[in-house]
Amino acid sequence: MKNTLDSRRRVLKAGLASMVSTLPAWSALGGCAAGGASAPPMLGFTAVPVSKEDKVIVPPGYRADVLYRWGDAVGMAAGMPAFREDGGNSAEEQALQAGMHHDAIELFPLSESRALLAVNHEYTDDGLLHSDGMRSWSAEKVRKSQAAHGVAIVEIAFDGSRWSLVRPSRYARRITASTPIAFSGPAAGHALLRTAFDPSGREALGTMSNCAGGHTPWGTYLTCEENFNMYFSNAGAVPVDQKRYGISAAGGGYRWHEHDARFDAAANPNEPNRFGWVVEIDPLDPQAKPVKRTALGRIKHESATVTLAKDGRVVVYMGDDERYEYIYKFVSRGKFNPSDRAANKDLLDEGTLYVALFAKGGNGVWLELPGTPESLVRARQAADAVGATKMDRPEWIAVHPGNGDVYVSLTNNDRRTEAEAEGVNPRAKNVYGHIARWSERDGDAAATTFRWDIFALAGEDKGFANPDGLWFDRRGVLWIETDISTSAINRGPFEKLGNNQMLAADVRTGEIRRFLTGPAGCEITGVTMAPDGRTMFINIQHPGETASERSNPDEPRAVSNWPDFRPSGRPRSATIAIRREDGGVIGT
Ligand code: FEO
Ligand code: CA
Ligand code: CA
Numbered sequence: 001m002k003n004t005l006d007s008r009r010r011v012l013k014a015g016l017a018s019m020v021s022t023l024p025a026w027s028a029l030g031g032c033a034a035g036g037a038s039a040p041p042m043l044g045f046t047a048v049p050v051s052k053e054d055k056v057i058v059p060p061g062y063r064a065d066v067l068y069r070w071g072d073a074v075g076m077a078a079g080m081p082a083f084r085e086d087g088g089n090s091a092e093e094q095a096l097q098a099g100m101h102h103d104a105i106e107l108f109p110l111s112e113s114r115a116l117l118a119v120n121h122e123y124t125d126d127g128l129l130h131s132d133g134m135r136s137w138s139a140e141k142v143r144k145s146q147a148a149h150g151v152a153i154v155e156i157a158f159d160g161s162r163w164s165l166v167r168p169s170r171y172a173r174r175i176t177a178s179t180p181i182a183f184s185g186p187a188a189g190h191a192l193l194r195t196a197f198d199p200s201g202r203e204a205l206g207t208m209s210n211c212a213g214g215h216t217p218w219g220t221y222l223t224c225e226e227n228f229n230m231y232f233s234n235a236g237a238v239p240v241d242q243k244r245y246g247i248s249a250a251g252g253g254y255r256w257h258e259h260d261a262r263f264d265a266a267a268n269p270n271e272p273n274r275f276g277w278v279v280e281i282d283p284l285d286p287q288a289k290p291v292k293r294t295a296l297g298r299i300k301h302e303s304a305t306v307t308l309a310k311d312g313r314v315v316v317y318m319g320d321d322e323r324y325e326y327i328y329k330f331v332s333r334g335k336f337n338p339s340d341r342a343a344n345k346d347l348l349d350e351g352t353l354y355v356a357l358f359a360k361g362g363n364g365v366w367l368e369l370p371g372t373p374e375s376l377v378r379a380r381q382a383a384d385a386v387g388a389t390k391m392d393r394p395e396w397i398a399v400h401p402g403n404g405d406v407y408v409s410l411t412n413n414d415r416r417t418e419a420e421a422e423g424v425n426p427r428a429k430n431v432y433g434h435i436a437r438w439s440e441r442d443g444d445a446a447a448t449t450f451r452w453d454i455f456a457l458a459g460e461d462k463g464f465a466n467p468d469g470l471w472f473d474r475r476g477v478l479w480i481e482t483d484i485s486t487s488a489i490n491r492g493p494f495e496k497l498g499n500n501q502m503l504a505a506d507v508r509t510g511e512i513r514r515f516l517t518g519p520a521g522c523e524i525t526g527v528t529m530a531p532d533g534r535t536m537f538i539n540i541q542h543p544g545e546t547a548s549e550r551s552n553p554d555e556p557r558a559v560s561n562w563p564d565f566r567p568s569g570r571p572r573s574a575t576i577a578i579r580r581e582d583g584g585v586i587g588t
């Protein structure tokens with residue numbers, strides 16, 4: 001065991017060393033929040049125009065290579081089944097392949113030229129997943145759908161000009177909607193988490209609706225369970241706790257409950273309590289059981305962005321992506337130990353959970369939540385009780401690497417009324433969304449007060465709408481990814497904005513420049529970079545999506561056949577790797 005631990009430590013050290021080696025840091029570039037005339041320009045690429053084309057478009061001098069598509073074998077020793085473009089792969093084969101609908105992505109360096117990627121597979125389009133879509137329905141199809149959800153760990157290597165998958169890899173792994181996952185923290189074992197399948201309340205089966213994510217300073221991956229309610233059906237009288245999280249008789253149309261009793265929320269009322277958590281995964285150890293960290297609360301998690309307080313405590317920022325929901329912050333009790341990886345293993349199990357109050361005029365307060373098992377399972381109700389600020393769908397949260405300012409994308413809220421439009425959510429019928437930010441008091445992430453302002457109101461005049469993915473690179477460039485819904489895209493007020501896209505912002509000047517446009521019917525999500533800043537990895541989610549969100553299996557290419565462009569093929573969500581032809585740092 002000691003050998004394994006030692007080698008893991010060496011690997012981690014090498015990885016961390018390479019993370020800080022070659023890229024000019026924020027401070028080296030002389031950046032500061034105030035900017036100033038002498039600050040060198042942060043953005044050096046030529047903006048791309050809006051696009052309705054079925055392809056990825058990047059600036060002149062850049063290229064985008066497809067790296068990891070739905071159905072690609074992840075490289076597990078158990079098997080590497082080939083993708084069948086007619087939807088014919090079995091559930092067992094799907095569990096060894098990339099899932100559908102890639103979302104968050106994080107990179108864990110192994111060396112200068114090797115790394116692990118953790119990728120979320122958020123949900124499925126069952127019209128594309130099975131040969132005949134959902135026309136017939138069976139337990140096998142439910143199993144395949146569950147196998148196409150969750151998370152993948154894949155290994156990648158750089159050959160001097162491009163990255164590719166390493167297969168087989170001893171790190172390769174799929175975590176699906178049926179993988180055993182431990183509960184830890186205050187709510188583990190509580191009555192609200194006990195079910196007929198797990199009387200202990202300490203082991204969930206699976207993770208799903210894995211949307212945004214994060215990573216810890218000790219090199220683990222955090223995946224966020226977002227729209228878990230869509231997988232459940234409750235045909236009876238829906239209890240108030242289930243209603244508060246959106247559980248209904250109809251569900252989201254996944255039809256899992258028809259062949260898997262776990263997802264019948266009338267028969268198994270506590271099963272929904274076992275989703276809506278942040279799950280921690282150790283990408284370096286394929287045997288390590290993932291852990292649902294209950295101290296971080298149960299919401300429709302979007303983002304678990306980690307930073308450190310001045311005294312070394314671990315701070316996690318989290319959004320709850322629904323209209324009128326809240327922004328949360330967890331502050332650990334213990335401190336990060338940079339010299340002993342194992343010592344950090346359970347830091348996310350003990351601490352204080354706060355929810356944000358944005359007062360009018362720019363002041364803000366972090367309101368402490370009780371932290372009892374009940375209030376963590378019912379975090380939304382706990383936040384209601386303290387009077388937190390109802391936001392316009394908080395999605396990703398990003399921390400500026402230089403000054404610690406925190407940025408959040410508020411993707412939209414078309415229901416906000418004139419009377420409710422004020423302060424940090426200033427627009428009624430907010431169809432375009434906005435980006436807000438705050439500075440913690442004294443620049444300390446553990447502070448309980450802050451000052452906030454609006455960074456950008458999206459709109460046709462700004463050239464983008466519905467900011468979702470949000471991420472700072474090491475230079476301090478803010479990358480913005482958009483998710484205009486397919487029912488709205490290229491229509492009405494969004495007509496001039498084209499397909500979903502990615503932009504770069506210089507937060508010192510407020511300039512926002514379009515960097516990339518995606519294929520038809522996609523959203524752009526997930527973003528990270530290689531440690532040297534010379535490769536960017538992003539995800540193209542649901543290319544070819546139609547307004548119904550479930551494709552017609554007879555017309556799989558009705559909107560898109562990206563990325564394979566095969567006449568008989570189906571559109572496939574995929575990770576792409578973006579590089580400059582001259583090998584330079586992305587964005588400069
Ligand atoms: Fe899965 Fe809130 O986007
Ligand atoms: Ca999102
Ligand atoms: Ca979406």
Ligand code: CA
Pocket residue numbers: 395411468483
């Ligand atoms: Ca979204």
